Amino acid sequence: MTTFLQHPANQSDPDWWRGAVIYQIYPRSYQDSNDDGIGDLQGIISRLPYIADLGVDAIWLSPFFKSPMKDFGYDVSDYCDVDPMFGTLDDFKMLLKKAHGLGLRVVIDQVMSHTADVHPWFIESRADKVNPKADWYVWADAKDDGTPPTNWMSIFGGSAWQWDTRREQYYMHNFLTSQPDLNFHNEEVQLALLEAAQFWLDLGVDGFRLDTANFYVHDQLLRNNPPNGRPKEADGSAPSSNPYAWQKHVYDKSQPENIVFVQRLRQFLNRYPGIMTVGELGDDDSIGIMVAYTEGGDKLNMTYTFKLLGEMHKGVWVRNAIEEYELRAKEGCWPSWPLSNHDVMRLATRWEADDAALRTYAAMQLCVRGSPCVYQGDELGLPEAELTFEQLQDPYGITMWPAFKGRDGCRTPMPWAKNELNAGFSRAEKTWLPVAETHFDLAVDQQSHANSLLSHYQNCLHQRKQLPVLLKGTMQVLPAQDDIFAFVRAFEGKRLLCVFNLAATPTTYRLPNDAVIQAFADFPQTELAAGIGQKDLVLSAWQTVVAWIE
Template identity: 55%
Template sequence: MDDLTEQTTDWWKGGIIYQIYPRSFQDTTGDGVGDLAGIAQRLPYVASLGVDAVWISPFFTSPMKDFGYDVSDYRGIDPLFGSMDDFDWLIERAHELGLKVMIDLVMSHTSDQHEWFKESRSSRDNPKSDWYVWADPKPDGTAPNNWLSIFGGSAWQWDARREQYFLHNFLSSQPDLNFHNPAVQDALLDMAKFWLDRGVDGFRLDTINFYFHDAQLRDNPPLAPELRKADTAPAVNPYNHQSHRFSKSQPENLAFLERFRETIAPWGAVVVGEIGDSERGLELLEEYTGVPGRVQMSYVFDFLSGDDLPADRIVQVFERMLEVAPNSWACWAMSNHDVVRHISRWNLTDQAAKAYCTVLMCLRGSVCLYQGEELGLPEADIAFEDLCDPYGIEFWPEFKGRDGCRTPMVWDMGVNGGFSTSKPWLPVPHTHLQRTAVAQEADAQSVLHHYRWAIGLRRKHSALRHGDMTEMASEGPILSFRRSDAEQSLLVRANLSDDEAGGLRPWQVQIIEG
């Protein structure tokens, strides 16, 4: 396969995707919120990193209870972010720069302000009455079962119009769609085709394993304390007390994913899914990506959670992956819009951040980078009175929510770091102003320049993009593995510690050909 063909048909395999959170990237209107025109304006910077694609978090019409992940019109652009003309310009500009564009599809649920839900809740016999998950109460009036919401409390909300409960895995203003209804699937597939016709190259599928629920509404069993993981929900959330056997990750999802992939195939579109399952994440990765005709790649939360990421933990993840997901294709990420930035989560120095970046670029799979990660931005400390995230407000102070990783990008030393001329929707931390893109451009030893170098390394070596990964091992802080294909073989050795070890300096990554 020649380079041009590979770029157009197989670019995703081993590719690098840069996630943009629109509210916090660049404001061009002076309202303190980022917009689509701002993304288009900053795309040359993104292209300069050497990435293959951008993933843009939701910009659809929304009441913004969950900041765009509560969609009220799948085919509309919220005025907060601009217009369809702005989106078309963004697509055109990205393609001119050689960047693919992936947009975030939130299909498991909508806003309660969506016209579909307004009609569905109006009666029990309207044309869309079965488009959402409705259920009668138990004889004593309580919820149909014990399912819990990730955002706290029961996953069921009473509706006085229908005198029934509706399911919501997230906020009560985010009712779950009923994927057991073929008409719901058809409507969502038509929506995907709408955006493909507008020029998008693929989709990030939000909560890809939440689409189907158990049709019998069986109770979830309890989960033993020693098995609880704070991956998809914080430790203080009782959501972790259940094994979510029936509320998500249902077998019916596989047929829908095949249907989705078949629908988008004529456009050559690419999918990266988000698998939110602390118990069976890697097994689902195999089910969703390891079988031809489903999605190309998904990410799990193995590197998006935890207090640190030592060498032996990386080995354990890949050994488990080899055992239960040998045919899968992962998209690895260390930070995103839902978790504490890894610089703070793992308490990394710039030197350590560079080492982890290099390791990430050498692992088998694809890669997602989150805006500001390439600047080494730490998590922002947001005061309670400045919080916007309902998740953080609910579980404060033990869990501070997601606002700390969603603060505006810092471009220069201008007002608000060059993000906006007016008060930003979230404050710009003073510590971030010391790490602006402009300042790091001028420093050859900066984290930004290292990210460019590491991305270039991956692009230069076919073995790092597509090759096999073997001989993975850890000895104390030393991580080692081999990447090889028909053209080359590379031995990677990394010292993931502050001390000299294995003949390597602290945080040194060594790549040896042959």
């Protein structure tokens, strides 16, 4: 009989992920346990009670595998081991056991599209054109004039092709030159990646966040991407100052064969009850690809894009994006709507949100259909950290400075205690990135009172668990009115009206013709000027209303 080490409830509730709230941890910056200035697995273990008390259902760990750390773990050199910087495999096993004991599932990052250039696979592949792994990466001859085989661009700047003198060929890299792309047209590559996933499944992980999940397969004919023109602003996947955004990415990613592999991965994972997959998708049609990668129930469990992670995307933009998804969604589709992560400017700064706005965005994120993903520190309202060029660690930011400052500003250490060294993150004299001065007053120990943003998150998360309609229910977006985002969640014959004023000015919301408020739900909200039996809701700035309706 097969023994599964995943969360004990996965077999009885394989759809646990539907409506679950996921808390993203960036291990380098969460908690340092050995005073080297870098967060680690033992540090995360020590903070698991805090995460459980917060009220989330699962944690997502950004990569902690062996890596040269040129892209801070997203350049993997060994898929089946822990980098000594973060600890050992035994530490990870302990983390799994402790998390499961607290009722938390554990989701880990899987970086399948590329490896580090020091991975043994690539070292063998680049040696010559006839070795057993010669075709494991994307290699191509130069054009007759010596230039790269296509016009494809790297997200991190410049061509997506790097010349290699050993093979006298170019290899493809969507990111750093030290992150060569694997060749998914090779059956052996797919099998090797499935084996790597199985390694972690056998240890007991409950799911995978799939990095760049639509980047796996490239066009074998190596056709050039058509121009897109310089956009006025990016959708989050690349800043408008980055020429990557100036192409329509027709051939370098999102190929039909990519979905075929995702279906194969899903079939493989189905051998383990209750395993969840959430895919990161960056594409020109960000909503359409979310639908394509989840429809039918035979692909990913859920997906997210950068649609809500771009610059100044708020208010009406949020409503329109989610409405577009709900209109285009098909059977089997389930979204995840993060408002922040380790790749984009922090929410408070990106959307210029004060405490009142952050409370409303939190409530909104936890009420829309889907499985929300909360990035560490969002529950504290942390703003983007301001760093000097000399303090930068992110190669993306170093290359694109000063128009784009990279991702370090959202990756600085978590502040735990205002009056401790490095805000309680580490006892080291110097941390890998400095703790932002603006974060000390927002530390966890400074928000242990009932009126804090942290308490608001806790209240919303705990109340959400008591409302099955918010976990499993359908969603109907209501007609637009000013800066109001309103929708109805329905489940087992009950209907819940959710109204959010996404503006700093008061307004009045006219209820739909068939809506009559029966009672206000037990969910964090402010007092109303009009209530039960009224057709108009008078909303103050940034007000949330959650109510049962007929």
